[in-house]
Amino acid sequence: MDGPHMPTVPECAPPTPPSPLTSLTPLTPLTSPTPPVPLGALLAREDLGLRRIAGPGDPEPVVHWVHTSEMADPYPYLLGGELLLSAGVQLADPDTYVARLVEAGAAALGFGVAPVYDTVPAGLVAACDRYGLPLVEVPPRTPFTAVARAVWQLMALARHHELRRVARAQQGLATAAARPDPVPAVLGQLASRLGGRAVLLAADGTELAAAGRPLSGPAARALGRLAAVVRPAAPDAPDAVRPKAPAPSPKAHTAASGSGEGRVAPPTGHTGPSAPDLPAAPGAKGVSAASDTADGTRLAAYAVGSRGLVLGLATPDREPGDHTVAGVAVVLLSLLTAPGQGGGSGRDAALVRLLLGADPAATAAELGGDRWTAVRARPGRGGTTPFATAALGAALGSPLVDPAPDGTVRVLLPRAVDDVPAQPGWVLGVGGPAGPGSLADSDTQAARALDTATAARRDVAVHRPGPLTALVPPAEAAAHARTLLAPLADAPALRETLRAWLSLHGSWDRTAAALGIHRNTVRQRIARCAALLGTPATRTSAAVPADLDDADVRAELWFALRSLP
Known part of the structure; x- marks a missing residue:
């Protein structure tokens, strides 16, 4: 019994068919990786x-894939949405078979005429x-493989058409987003591309813009x-804590279209050719998208950002790529x-x-x-890329970024922070928290912290409140102390006496x-220190001893003495 409709691979023995069914529950087909093909397009192939x-x-009806089977009951091997091709080799009870x-959710049955049956x-x-x-008659001259090949060809054409349509829509939306009125322009472009209505709803349901x-x-x-379903319960709630719709199981029951039951679509990042509708969890909110049908119109709602905004769409049909x-x-x-973002925001004003x-x-x-x-940030040893400055601001959570010609970048964070994480390719200095009127102080502290991080070869240095001596790097303070106290370099007894006298407030x-030692010895040593640290004599003027009664002179000498090793 050779012929174009005979199976080429033997199949497993079928299970015992069940008794005839009196009520049927159609099944939801799984999503194929390519767009489904209308059965009419296949019938149009001469x-x-x-x-x-x-x-x-x-x-x-639409065909998601093609399957050939000569089993008496192919139900266990069907996913749903197939065009099942058969020559009726084991067709015993047509009623039970259909x-x-x-x-099982089959889209249609293609019955091959010959070699088993001369007619359907x-x-x-x-x-x-x-x-x-739907029952399709396959003539003897048409092999089942030719039908399958035609389906794949039509799917490839549909996929190509869908990708071109999506690419053009992306270009149009990007162009609209660059207009002076970007939000209405994007909605207008979206409504035009999908052939329906696009509306942006506020958190309280108010219509902000529509086209x-x-x-x-x-x-x-x-x-x-639908907007109430996808709107998050809390504007800033992270996705991880938002309720999620349950995943569908294969061959799960789906309510009839137009019932008004909300349905959750895949996340907005989905790039597949078609988006199956999934039953929404009763009362669930915070899902990324939901769809429904009402009054002959296809409806969809998508969560926009984290402020409770919702994009609503209404189209006469739902095409692959929408x-x-x-x-x-x-x-x-x-x-x-x-x-x-956008003109008139509170921060801009x-x-x-x-x-x-x-x-x-x-x-x-x-x-x-x-x-x-x-x-303050400075490029690390590996350097940065041309877009690293914007990426640094985004990583730190602030759009307020100021790149300097020397490569240093200043970032202003609108919050008080104790520390910031290290950023690859950057050395960071963090100033202390300050009010709006003292931002220059925080920036100065950030500059010092950046110098400290660079000198210590650290990724991040944070300004910590401390004594005034902490404002000067230890190496610079020691160099200044050696210069100021050079006249006492060879007189350690004088230096020690001066240190003790200053620490005891001149007593x-x-x-x-x-x-x-004797108090007169103290007086003599301090007088000697004042003479050596003062202004030396010149041809035109006499020597002037340092005024150790001056608080500024005492403070400078004290800091110098503390800075020496």
Whole structure:
């Protein structure tokens, strides 16, 4: 019994078919890696000669893949969405056979005429009409492999069309995002590309901007319900703690379209050809996207950013690639509506008032807080890339970045920090927290900390409050002390007496007791120190001893003595 419709690989023995079914539950097909093909496109191929002889034509069935089987019950080996090809080798009970195919979620049945049957059995035609399964007659001249090849060709063409459509939509959305009114422009471009309506909703459900065809009342209310599903419960809640919809199991039951039940779509990062609808968890919020159908309109809602904004879409149909195009729009709208972006934001207005002479303390709250931290950065030994400056600001969490011609970068953090993490390719110095009126002090501290980190070969140095001596690097302080106390370099007894006398606030008796010498000896040594540290005599003037009663002179000598080893 050789022929074009005979299977070339023997199959396992089929299980015992169950009893005829009285009620059927259609199954949801799994998503194929390529766009599904309308059955009508396959029937339009004149070279195949296929003809539909039973089953409904509306709605148009779609084929996700092709499978050939001559088993009496192929149900266990079907994923759903197949065009099943068979020559009826083991067709015993057409009614049970078709019922099991419908239960497995098959898209259509292709029956090969010859070599087993000269015509399609009448019982099979009646069963397909009864259960609503499209039945296609495959003529003897058309091998099953030719049908499968045609399906893959149509899928490849559909995939190519989808990629071109998505690429053009991405270009259009990017161009719209660069316009002076980017948010309405992106919505307009999105509505035009998808042939429907796009709306941006605020956290309280208020319509911020919209473009495209107006919605009917039922569709608008259904879109509002979807927005409530995807809107996060807390604007800044991390994704890890938001409720997630349960994953579907293969061959799981799906409610009929138009029931009004919300459905969760894959995350916006999904780039596959088609996005299957998944049942939403009852009452779940914070999901990334959801879809539904109302009043003959396809609805979808996507969470935008972390401020509770929602992008709502309403289209007459849902085509492959729509979800990817919407995902691009979500990314652009998230960037355009992020805090501090766009004209008229609170921070921008506060900066304008500050430049026009407003009190820094009065604008502190709108600028980001009443405590700020300055950070200075210098490229490390490996250098940086042209975009490293912007990446540094993003890593530190601030858009306020000021690159200097010498390669040093200043970053202003709108918050008080105790420390910052090391950044690859950078050496960082962190100043102390300061108010808006004292930012220069924090920047000076950051500059000193950066010098300290560079000298110590550390990735990060943080300014810590300390004595005034900590403001001068120890090596520089020691060099200055050796220069100032050079006249006493060969007189260690004078240096020790001067140190003790200054530490005891100029007390002759206490200094004498501390050193174990006579108080007159103390007076003589201090007088000698004043003479040596003073201004030497010249041809035109006499020597002037140092005024050790002056607090400034005492303080400088004390710091110098403490800086010596």
